[in-house]
Amino acid sequence: PKESEDNLRSPICCIMGHVDTGKTKLLDCIRGTNVQGGEAGGITQQIGATYFPAENIRERTKELKADVKLKVPGLLVIDTPGHESFTNLRSRGSGLCDIAVLVVDIMHGLEPQTIESLNLLKMRNTKFIVALNKVDRLYGWKTCHNAPIEKAMKQQSRDVKKQFETQLVQIITQFKEQGLNTELNNMDKEMRETYRIVPTSAISGEGIPDLLLVLTKLTEKTMVENLTYRNEVQCTVLEVKVIEGLGTTIDVVLGPIVTSIRALLTPHPMNELRVKGTYQNHRAIKGAQGIKITASGLEHAIAGAALYVVGPHDDLEEVKETAMGDMKSVLSRIDKSGEGVCVQASTLGSLETLLEFLKTPEVNIPVRGISIGTVHKKDVMKASVMLEKKKEFATILAFDVKVTPEAWKLADDLGVKIFMADIIYHLFDQFKGYINNLKE
Numbered sequence: 001p002k003e004s005e006d007n008l009r010s011p012i013c014c015i016m017g018h019v020d021t022g023k024t025k026l027l028d029c030i031r032g033t034n035v036q037g038g039e040a041g042g043i044t045q046q047i048g049a050t051y052f053p054a055e056n057i058r059e060r061t062k063e064l065k066a067d068v069k070l071k072v073p074g075l076l077v078i079d080t081p082g083h084e085s086f087t088n089l090r091s092r093g094s095g096l097c098d099i100a101v102l103v104v105d106i107m108h109g110l111e112p113q114t115i116e117s118l119n120l121l122k123m124r125n126t127k128f129i130v131a132l133n134k135v136d137r138l139y140g141w142k143t144c145h146n147a148p149i150e151k152a153m154k155q156q157s158r159d160v161k162k163q164f165e166t167q168l169v170q171i172i173t174q175f176k177e178q179g180l181n182t183e184l185n186n187m188d189k190e191m192r193e194t195y196r197i198v199p200t201s202a203i204s205g206e207g208i209p210d211l212l213l214v215l216t217k218l219t220e221k222t223m224v225e226n227l228t229y230r231n232e233v234q235c236t237v238l239e240v241k242v243i244e245g246l247g248t249t250i251d252v253v254l255g256p257i258v259t260s261i262r263a264l265l266t267p268h269p270m271n272e273l274r275v276k277g278t279y280q281n282h283r284a285i286k287g288a289q290g291i292k293i294t295a296s297g298l299e300h301a302i303a304g305a306a307l308y309v310v311g312p313h314d315d316l317e318e319v320k321e322t323a324m325g326d327m328k329s330v331l332s333r334i335d336k337s338g339e340g341v342c343v344q345a346s347t348l349g350s351l352e353t354l355l356e357f358l359k360t361p362e363v364n365i366p367v368r369g370i371s372i373g374t375v376h377k378k379d380v381m382k383a384s385v386m387l388e389k390k391k392e393f394a395t396i397l398a399f400d401v402k403v404t405p406e407a408w409k410l411a412d413d414l415g416v417k418i419f420m421a422d423i424i425y426h427l428f429d430q431f432k433g434y435i436n437n438l439k440e
């Protein structure tokens with residue numbers, strides 16, 4: 001519909017890629033903040049959401065003189081820790097992510113989590129662009145702060161240009177091996193069949209204007225349909241903040257939480273959701289936005305679950321049932337025989353992904369119990385039930401969660417195995433190795 005084209009919601013963009021490629025740093029560079037420096041060991045622990053108003057994007061892309069009329073109000077950018085988080089960002093039904101940036105380190109090329117991210121993107125048919133980051137690491141690079149990449153490239157020596165070319169060709173080949181056609185971004189060119197590669201430096205800002213411009217252009221062009229406002233609320237719980245003293249484990253046995261919203265909060269524009277600070281209070285809010293909601297009962301909420309709004313004409317019981325539907329798909333994966341391993345993951349989405357994987361015929365590991373959050377002593381107790389029946393199932397597969405020292409000790413004492421990994425396949429490899437060992 002014509003009139004709604006001027007009333008587009010902000011697209012949601014996910015930053016994905018292998019660890020240390022500079023995902024958080026890129027966002028920092030755009031924001032002009034330093035979240036990366038403040039992170040424990042520089043590793044992103046949670047999911048951050050930042051809203052970039054169109055104003056700021058316009059400002060940052062000015063030099064490109066592209067004269068794009070930004071029709072979207074802004075861009076909601078979501079930083080992700082490794083590959084896992086993307087699974088909990090998918091909302092039920094339609095994907096939460098409109099577009100993604102796949103970050104690749106120009107010096108390293110495609111790495112294991114790059115390929116995992118790539119497969120997730122392909123699977124969900126999400127459009128994305130490649131940020132070929134850390135161009136400043138090319139030997140002899142001359143810094144041109146925040147310059148468009150073409151301008152920055154012109155300043156470089158022949159040697160730097162040659163290094164760049166070599167790396168680029170290699171990386172394009174690696175993408176081809178993954179069945180993907182990629183090409184260096186060209187603003188003036190229609191690039192329907194290939195994925196754009198935008199060289200960037202998150203340290204000195206070269207290529208950032210290009211990245212922002214390509215992102216907004218692409219979303220506007222391909223997603224006018226998806227970006228028009230709908231009246232229904234679509235919302236996914238990204239993260240549940242642990243309140244001190246309550247512990248961190250939430251068992252997946254809950255019913256839906258019915259509550260009234262006390263406050264809708266957002267950080268000030270260009271600040272990140274994760275960073276402590278003051279919040280703006282809203283009476284109403286338009287998507288897409290990363291928001292904090294305060295309400296009673298939310299300590300039982302599960303990251304990755306959907307949020308439903310009960311309107312005056314809605315049947316509460318029906319809505320509750322829909323909300324439970326999400327949980328049922330997870331609960332239905334539990335083996336009826338009562339025999340199997342225990343699995344534990346950080347969010348509902350990652351738990352679902354793990355359960356799906358364990359169910360595939362090649363893997364076929366039965367699951368007896370599921371849980372979300374840190375592995376505690378009680379989880380070890382639960383797993384130890386299998387010791388008498390089937391020792392190999394007295395195992396916890398812990399996917400992207402922590403294990404308390406007490407739980408480790410108890411597991412050691414009882415003979416319960418805990419395997420930890422943040423890549424699903426590694427969990428499988430460890431467990432398989434263990435089973436083979438037992439058999440010998």
Ligand code: GDP
Pocket residue numbers: 017018019020021022023024025026036042043044133134135136137200201202203204
């Ligand atoms: P993430 O794990 O993908 O979020 O990566 P980070 O943003 O935490 O960055 C990992 C490391 O690479 C940090 O030490 C950054 O300072 C560094 N880094 C990130 N981007 C760049 C870049 O463009 N150039 C250089 N030289 N270093 C970068």
Ligand code: MG
Pocket residue numbers: 023024025042043044080081
């Ligand atoms: Mg990070």
